[in-house]
Amino acid sequence: MSEFSELIADATARISILESISEARWKAIAKRCRSKEIADIRGRISELKLVLASVKEWNGDAQDEIQLAISRFSNLLKLASTNA
Numbered sequence: 474m475s476e477f478s479e480l481i482a483d484a485t486a487r488i489s490i491l492e493s494i495s496e497a498r499w500k501a502i503a504k505r506c507r508s509k510e511i512a513d514i515r516g517r518i519s520e521l522k523l524v525l526a527s528v529k530e531w532n533g534d535a536q537d538e539i540q541l542a543i544s545r546f547s548n549l550l551k552l553a554s555t556n557a
Contacts, residue, residue, distance in 0.1 A: 503552030
C-alpha cells in the first residue's frame with residue numbers, strides 16, 4: 474500500500490462507511506503529503522479521468538461518483554501543493 478493510501482485509510486478508519494471525509498481531515502491529509510504523495514494524487518486523478526471517459530452515458534450515477542472523486546482529489550492536490 475502506498476503512503477498516500479495509508480493516509481486515506483487512516484482518515485477513514487474512524488468514520489462510518491456512510492460518512493465522507495471531512496474538510497478538516499482532507500486538510501490534515503494534505504499537510505502530510507510530500508512530493509511522492511502529490512505524484513500519487515495526480516496519478517489517481519488521471520486514472521479517474523480515464524475511467525470516467527469509459528463510463529456509458531446512461532450511467533449518470535457512476536459518472537457523478539467519479540466526478541466527485543476527481544473534484545475531491547483535485548482539491549486535495551491544491552491543498553497539498555501549497556504545503557509542499
